[in-house]
Each structure stands twice: as C-alpha cells, then as structure tokens.
Amino acid sequence: MANAVAVSTPAVRVPAWAWLLVAVALFAWYVISQDNGAVLGAAAGFLHEVTHDARHALGVPCH
Amino acid sequence: MTFPQLLRRGVAAGAIAGALAAVYLLLLVEPLIEKALVIEEAREHGHSHGHEEELVSRLGQVLGAIGTLAVVGIIFGIVLAVVFAASRDRLPVVHDHGRSALLAGIGFVVFALLPAIKLPANPPGVGDPDSVDQRTVIYLALIVLGIALAVAALSLDRTLAGHGLTGPVRSTLLIGGSVLVAAVVLVLLPASQDAVADDIPAALLWEFRLASLGQLAVLWAALGLTFGVLVSRLPAARDAELVAR
Known part of the structure; x- marks a missing residue:
C-alpha cells in the first residue's frame, strides 16, 4: 500500500462570492440566534418570540 | 469536484441536520421547556400585574423553533461547505468524509462546546435580561x-x-x-x-443543559457525517481515493 499522505489532494477553487456568502450566513445566524435588539430594534421582539424555544435549546444567551 | 456541487451538498446536509435536531428538540427539549414555563407562569401569578398578551402562541414558538433549527442547520451547512472547499487540500486527513467529520467536530467544539462550558444553556425563567x-x-x-x-x-x-x-x-x-x-x-x-432563581429545580437545570448540549451534538454530528457521505459520492472524491490506494 502506497503512502496515502504523499498523494496530494487537488484544491477546490473557491469563488470570492463564497466568502461573502459565509459572512451573510453568519450574520443571519447572529440575527436569528443572538440579536436582542441591537441590530433589528423593535422587530427583534417578534423574532425573539418566534425563535425563543430554539434559542434556549441552542444555549445562546437569551434573557 | 466544483464549488457549486459542494455548496448544494452543504445546504442539503444542513437541512437534514436541522431536521434531526428538530426531532431531538421535540422529544427531549420541549418537555423541559414546558416544565420551566409552568414555573415562570406560577411566578407571574404571584405578582399583582395581569397576564400580558402573548406576542406568539406556544404552538407558534414550537413551530418557530423547528424552523429556526432548519435555518441554523442550513447556515452551518453553507459555512461547512465553503471551509471544506477552501481547506480540503490542506487538512491532515486522507478521505473526504474524514475531512468533513474533522471540520464539523471543530465546529461543534467552537460554536457549541466552548460557549456551553462558560455559559451553560438555561431553560426559560433563568437569566437576568x-x-x-x-x-x-x-x-x-x-x-x-x-x-x-x-x-x-x-x-x-x-x-x-x-x-x-x-x-x-x-x-x-x-x-x-x-x-x-x-x-x-x-x-x-x-x-x-x-x-439561578430558587424556584428552578436543580434537576431541571441539569437536564436542560444536558439536553441542549445533546441537541447541538446531534446537529453537528449529523451535519459532518451527512456532508461527508454526500461529498464522498462525488466522482472527483472517488478518483482521489483511488489515487491514494
């Protein structure tokens, strides 16, 4: 058996927009799981109630 | 193996992981949330002010939690796909399912375990706003x-x-x-x-924290394993494994 580590794995070309997508995804994660009014203001109250159980279950700071 | 192929598989794995986490939530977390809400309710009745109008019904909150977990699963599926694509050729693992498992394991430690050790999950009724x-x-x-x-x-x-x-x-x-x-x-x-307020039983707090960590473990394990299986079935991944043999 050949030394598998010596075989190089080809890289996957990652387009620049992919990192923008990661930034948007992580921001969306922050808004639905963390935000308590800092970004969304008044709309945060409704979002907080909708995501309430999941926030507790995911263990993020809730209230 | 192209990036759009990986991204689609990341979204699919994230949706599956979110769905499994939602099943876990319904079976193991929601009963504990209900217990905590009963305690919170009893607390409110002790005060003089009347019952406040609910912004979202209980059913709405449970359905909202399922939707939230699906979205969170897809979000981390997207992040996993991008990080996998960018780091695939450099990770100290030979097979793609191993790479996926390694990255998801790191994701669990970083996004779930570390915060949970410092700030353990709390049921409703615990925590100073x-x-x-x-x-x-x-x-x-x-x-x-x-x-x-x-x-x-x-x-x-x-x-x-x-x-x-x-x-x-x-x-x-x-x-x-x-x-x-x-x-x-x-x-x-x-x-x-x-x-932690005196009216919250220690057993409830402990069970809730364990259940929360278990749910996060299900989410990340399902994400890493599902993404690994989906990616390993891509032709390029199999070629690489043949070369490795």
Whole structure:
C-alpha cells in the first residue's frame, strides 16, 4: 500500500462570492440566534418570540 | 469536484441536520421547556400585574423553533461547505468524509462546546435580561477565539509535518495544546453573574443543559457525517481515493 499522505489532494477553487456568502450566513445566524435588539430594534421582539424555544435549546444567551 | 456541487451538498446536509435536531428538540427539549414555563407562569401569578398578551402562541414558538433549527442547520451547512472547499487540500486527513467529520467536530467544539462550558444553556425563567448583552459578548468572544485557536492548530500541524513529526505525535501535541489554551481562555474570561432563581429545580437545570448540549451534538454530528457521505459520492472524491490506494 502506497503512502496515502504523499498523494496530494487537488484544491477546490473557491469563488470570492463564497466568502461573502459565509459572512451573510453568519450574520443571519447572529440575527436569528443572538440579536436582542441591537441590530433589528423593535422587530427583534417578534423574532425573539418566534425563535425563543430554539434559542434556549441552542444555549445562546437569551434573557 | 466544483464549488457549486459542494455548496448544494452543504445546504442539503444542513437541512437534514436541522431536521434531526428538530426531532431531538421535540422529544427531549420541549418537555423541559414546558416544565420551566409552568414555573415562570406560577411566578407571574404571584405578582399583582395581569397576564400580558402573548406576542406568539406556544404552538407558534414550537413551530418557530423547528424552523429556526432548519435555518441554523442550513447556515452551518453553507459555512461547512465553503471551509471544506477552501481547506480540503490542506487538512491532515486522507478521505473526504474524514475531512468533513474533522471540520464539523471543530465546529461543534467552537460554536457549541466552548460557549456551553462558560455559559451553560438555561431553560426559560433563568437569566437576568440586564446582563444579556454582556453574556452575548462573552459568547461571541469565545467563538472568535475558538476559530483562531483551530486555525492556529491546523497551520502549526502543517509546520510540524514539514519537520517530519508523525500524525499521532502531531495530533497528541496539538489537541493537548489546544485544550490547555482553551482552558486558560475559559478561566480568564468573566463568568455570567446571573443567579439561578430558587424556584428552578436543580434537576431541571441539569437536564436542560444536558439536553441542549445533546441537541447541538446531534446537529453537528449529523451535519459532518451527512456532508461527508454526500461529498464522498462525488466522482472527483472517488478518483482521489483511488489515487491514494
């Protein structure tokens, strides 16, 4: 058996927009799981109630 | 293996992981939330002010939780796909399902375990609303430090590999070192000052924290394993494995 580590794995070309997508995804994660009014203001109250159980279950700071 | 192929599989794996986490939530977390809400309700009846109008019904909150978990699963599926694509050729693992499992394992430690050790999950009725901003900052700081630690460990791994250290030696050194650094960070960061109210039973708190961590473990394990299976079935991945043999 050949030394598998010596075989190089080809890289996957990652387009620049992919990192923008990661930034948007992580921001969306922050808004639905963390935000308590800092970004969304008044709309945060409704979002907080909708995501309430999941926030507790995911263990993020809730209230 | 192209990036759009990986991204689609990341979204699919994330949706599956979110769905499994939702099943876990319904079976194991929601009963505990209901118990805590009963305690919260009893507390409100003790006060003089009347019952406040609910913004979202209980059913709405349960359905909202299922939707939230699906979205969170897809979000981390997207992040996993991008990080996998960018780091695939550099990770110290041979097969794609191993790479996926490694990255998801790091994701669980960074996004779930580290914050849970410092700020354990709490059922409704626990937690001072005034300290939520402080707790959010600690929570996010731990995630940022965790990512930095993982990136540092993985790049140090490549450096040590260049110096001829074997895989078992490197992983022992780096995992041990990372645990040590994480422990120091956890000790140095300020803890939550919140007291747990007397009417919350210790058993409920303990069960809730375990259930929460279990749900996060299900989410990340399902994400890493599903993405790994989906990606390993791509033609290019199989070619690489044939070359490796």
